Amino acid sequence: MTTAQPSPGAGLAAHQAGDLTTAANIYDACLRSTPDNPDLLHLRGLVYHQTGDQVAALRAIDRALAKAPGTPLFLGSRGVVLLASGDPAAACQALESARQGRPDDPKILTNLGLARGRMGDIDAARACHDQALTRDPNCVDALINRGNLRERLDDIDGAVEDLTAAHELAPDNADILNNLGFACLSGNRIGEARRALTSALTLSPAHVEAAVNLSHLDLLTGDFVRGWRGYEARRQRAGWHVASPACPEWQGEDISGRTVLVVCEQGYGDVIQFARHALDLLDRGASVDLYADACIADLLTTVPGVGKVVSDVSGEDWDYWVPAMSLPFRLGLDAPPGIAAAYLTAPRTVVTLTRGAGFCHRGNPRHRNDARRSLPADMAASFLKGRDEAFVSLNRDNAPDNSASPEGMKGRTDIEDFTDLARIIAGLDLVISVDTAVAHLAGALGRPCWLLLPFSPDWRWGLDGEVTSLYPEMRLFRQPLPGDWSSVLSRIAAELDKRS
Incomplete structure (x- = not known):
């Protein structure tokens, strides 16, 4: 009995429904029989892009362009992938080529605006978004992109206007609500920010950026218990990574007589601020070491009571480890951490x-x-x-x-x-x-x-x-x-x- 060949239309339906795994499987099956189909190659490239594999995405879209050179849709997608790959200059080239074929396409225009903005040409970026919205006032992507740009430029009223309009057109999009909440937070519009971020998390409880932004709002307004708990969501960000030794992570249990490695994270200001919590662990009877970059390690050895500061966790042995910025949560702090005196010393x-x-x-x-x-x-x-x-x-x-x-x-x-x-x-x-x-x-x-x-x-x-x-x-x-x-x-x- 012969198994029916899945149709490209079924793959597209799964793709549009957000079932990227099924879409990828169907596209792959179709490409086995028609490996040079440019439309299928393009669609497969988009799935690679949406699942984070920008190298494979670019390869598939370039194969599509080799079969159908100059296709504006493919060039526009190539620009989007290059943007996601961190190459805004190449993205601008691809999107400019796409615009030559489709000068009135609002998505191409607004993506070109994104690329121009990443290049630092803010005026050109704004002009592209404006042109996109002139062509289509209801282009959700253009409203989002212009709103985000306005937020960066401290035009909070304009940002809220654009992002609110985008939300009204796409009310089930949690990303828009997160962006709206962030824009309101950037303007100290606390009540509006909380409503937008809470709504984003209602729509998408696992929305990491909305959870982190809401934790920032809680900390900013003094709700430290909820803020520190919510700030644990930062650990779900794609780029979050800290060195972790081969021992259990400390969750708040008794550490009297135990050794704990505090792993510093994020910027150096954060490293300096959160190093003070080594003293809280010492008060609980632990022996405390720190992990930090070499450029700040020597200075951190002056934190009172710290045993040593390491820049490599291999070959060492501790009872527990903990990320530095998780310490207020694990310690159960319900107030801003204060100090009575200096805790670093210059030799x-x-x-x-x-x-x-x-x-x-x-x-x-x-x-x-x-x-x-x-x-x-x-x-x-x-x-x-x-x-x-x-x-x-x-x-x-x-x-x-x-x-x-x-x-x-x-x-x-x-x-x-x-x-x-x-x-x-x-x-x-x-x-x-x-x-x-x-x-x-x-x-x-x-x-x-x-x-x-x-x-x-x-x-x-x-x-x-x-x-x-x-x-x-x-x-x-x-x-x-x-x-x-x-x-x-x-x-x-x-x-x-x-x-x-």
């Missing part, structure tokens, strides 16, 4: 007594929120040039305009690791910094620090107030409106005048 033999104020105007440009948290270079330069004080740069030497920068902005070549940075900060009277690891280090060293915060701050700083329990010697200077660094710098200048 006295290397402290440079430079005095004066240190200045850091930028963070890691790869940080998702860096455009919002870092001070624009021209504003930083204008502020520094207008002051009589000599500012000490706390920026690393990674800026292309280094030679033309004012003294307090120049990147330094003598900061190789965090011990070097601690050596400089420990000798200063004051640190002025945006929200980056420099500020955390100053706080953990017990040095006075003035922290410049965007209107929508990171969850750890709360929504209001000039003080934080995280670091007793820190003052918070908040933007009164989105993007309003001028007011912040005016306040900083007035406070500096009082010190002189």
